[in-house]
Amino acid sequence: MTQTAADASQSVQTNPKQSQDRRWRSVNRTIRLNGNQPDALIETLHAVQESFGYIDLDAMQYVARELTVPLSRVYAVATFYHYFTLKPPGDHTCVVCMGTACYIGGSTAILDSIHEGFGISPGETTPDGKVSLLTARCLGSCGLAPAAVFDGEVAGKLDAATVVEKIARWADHDSES
Ligand code: FES
DSSP: OOOOHHHHHHHHHHHHGGGGHHHHHHHHHHHHTTTTTTGGHHHHHHHOOOOOOOOOOHHHHHHHHTTOHHHHHHHHHHHHHHTOSSSSSEEEEEEESSSHHHHHHTTHHHHHHHHHHHHOOOTTTTTTSSSSEEEOOOSOGGGOSOOOOETEEEESSSOOOOOOOHHHHHHHHHHHO
16 A cells, blocks of 8 residues: 555656556646646646655656656746745655645644644754655545655555654654664
8 A cells, every 4th residue: 555765766767657656647637637738837747746745857857758848948947936846855754645635634633743743834844954844735545544655655544643753753763873
């Protein structure tokens, strides 16, 4: 049921178009609904951001290819809008899904607990640079709601305590090493 960052990045290198990764399927749905039109660039980048929490170079290259727009234009748009994040700045990344199913399932309580425990809101990184917190609209895993992605690994049926514990382990583990 889980999907690792390695799986996700591998799907970027191979063919996201045929990927079984639900996040890519969500991006591909947006591309398809817009008929692969270059005009759909911003909407497609939104889909990538919402699905993955950020837009990396592999994703930009894929979008450029699928919409037949120059990579330079994709990069220009992705860097122009503050909404888009090219890379999570923290050593670890937690993307909390705020889609309808996850919202109903308690994702707001999860965000509140992260804020209480680590003092960060969505889009922020802990002062020590260890953890970045992002949100997504839907990870495509609604059956697992509430869901989040920890360093590229999708986890579901979460509660606030489990998420806080997971993030705390990152901090503890890193401070030991
Ligand atoms: S709403 Fe959270 S995975 Fe779909």
